[in-house]
Amino acid sequence: MLRVSIATPTGEIYSSDIDMILIKSSAGEYAILESHIPIVSTIDKGYVKLRTGDNEKFVAINSGVVEQSTNIVTVIAQEAAVADSLAEAEAKLEELHQSMIEENKRKARDFAISEKDLHQNIKKAKAGDLI
Amino acid sequence: MAASMKDIKARIDATRKTSQITKAMNMVSASKMKRAEKTITQFAVYMDKIEEVVSNITSSNGIDVDHPMLDKREVKKAAYVLVTSDRGLAGAYNSSVLKQFASDHKDFDHEAVVVTVGNKAHGYALSNNYKIINANSIHVKDDVTFHEVREICNKVVQMYMDGEIDKIVLYYNHYVNTLTQEVTKKTLLPIESKEVKQLSLYEFEGGAQSIIDNVLPMYVEDIVYGILLDAKASEHASRMTAMKSATDNALELIDTLQLYYNRARQASITLELTDIIGGANAVE
Structure with a gap:
């Protein structure tokens, strides 16, 4: 039995006991079973597959590190999404990525607009310069 | 009579309005701070794990790795990132960071350039003629996202990698608790490797060098992200405390003014009475 925990900057998104983890990155793929020697590897863009019995879970990952020692696997990813199939996980990750960018753009725009409003109002009220 | 009743009344109203605004700002900051804390x-959780991995890799003896981010070069030119807010009314939040930097700046024996996060730092750096890398101050939203961090990081880290600068230090307010924030200096690059208690002997899939190449840039982004979160929480906490005491002061002032108002009213009544009595006496 392996213990796996997947952490992103927004917290731990998945944690469970599994039989096998398969790591796929652009450099190739390998799997970790119980009692593997301590290992570290990186994922630039790829996924990990978690198998427990017949049950499989996929986690699509952008920029991550996989570390295993004493049967505890830690996957650290800047962006990650969990789903039941690979296609689903990848779609979810892509959506997450896009929505983050969109959200960021929207907020930056909103901020610029309100900032402009504020400056105009200050000018109108003759309240002086705002640094 | 110090001031007319009308004047005092106007001052009470103005102070009351101010206290309402500061109270609202206090509550907004309180809720933002709670979110930042979360x-x-x-x-x-994430940071602890990546830190563990990085210190394990960098301190593993016998593994021959080298990366520009780990090299301690002789410091000829260093970049200082000043993390402040865009707006004031946050107590000593901005001034403490800037004061600390100014006093350190006098003793630098190397060339210093600054990166300004927040309008306050930018304005300060401009008026002190510091050399600024970024044309406009970098704006950080209240809920910091990872994408913003990359924008901030990339340029200055690239400068370090190109050998243009030899050190990157961040100045920010570390969030201790609601009442305490302390100015902290953190050297971002070169990475200071930490002592690890127990070394795991790792197998490096793909080679230690390639792991280092991938992990370190990620690690640096993570540190900056962590620091920005920390600074944001401090900003909200600092503003919350400042606005709380502003509200308290306003309420106290209202009480005092109310007392003056009552006295003025009493005085005018007494004056009227003496007038009437004086008039009545004259008629007799």
Whole structure:
């Protein structure tokens, strides 16, 4: 039995006991079973597959590190999404990525607009310069 | 009579309005701070893990790795990132960071350039003629996202990698608790490797060098992200405390003014009475 925990900057998104983890990155793929020697590897863009019995879970990952020692696997990813199939996980990750960018753009725009409003109002009220 | 009743009344109204605004700002900051605190706790899990991995890799003896981010070069030119807010009314939040930097700046024996996060730092750096890398101050939203961090990081880290600068230091307010924030200097690059208690002997899939190449840039982004979260929480906490005491002061002032108002009213009544009595006496 392996213990796996997947952490992103927004917290731990998945944690469970599994039989096998398969790591796929652009450099190739390998799997970790119980009692593997301590290992570290990186994922630039790829996924990990978690198998427990017949049950499989996929986690699509952008920029991550996989570390295993004493049967505890830690996957650290800047962006990650969990789903039941690979296609689903990848779609979810892509959506997450896009929505983050969109959200960021929207907020930056909103901020610029309100900032402009504020400056105009200050000018109108003759309240002086705002640094 | 010090001031007319009308004047005092106007001052009471103005002070009351101010206190309403400061109270609202206090509550807004309180809720923002709570959210920031939650994000920090979530992020801490992630940060602890990556820190563990990085210190394990960098301190593993016998493994021949080298990366520009780990090299300690002779410091000829260093970049200082000043993390402040865009707006004031946050107590000593901005001034403490800037004061600390100014006093350190006098003793530098190397060339210093600054990166300004927040309008306050930018304005300060401009008026002190510091050399600024970024044309406009970098704006950080209240809920910091990872994408913003990359924008901030990339340029200055690239400068370090190109050998243009030899050190990157961040100045920010570390969030201790609601009442305490302390100015902290953190050297981002070169990475200071930490002592690890127990070394795991790792197998490096793909080679230690390639792991280092991939992990370190990620690690640096993570540190900056963590620091920005920390600074944001401090900003909200600092503003919350400042606005709380502003509200208290306003209420106290209202009480005092109310007392003056009552006295003025009493005085005018007495004056009227003496007038009437004086008039009545004259008629007799």
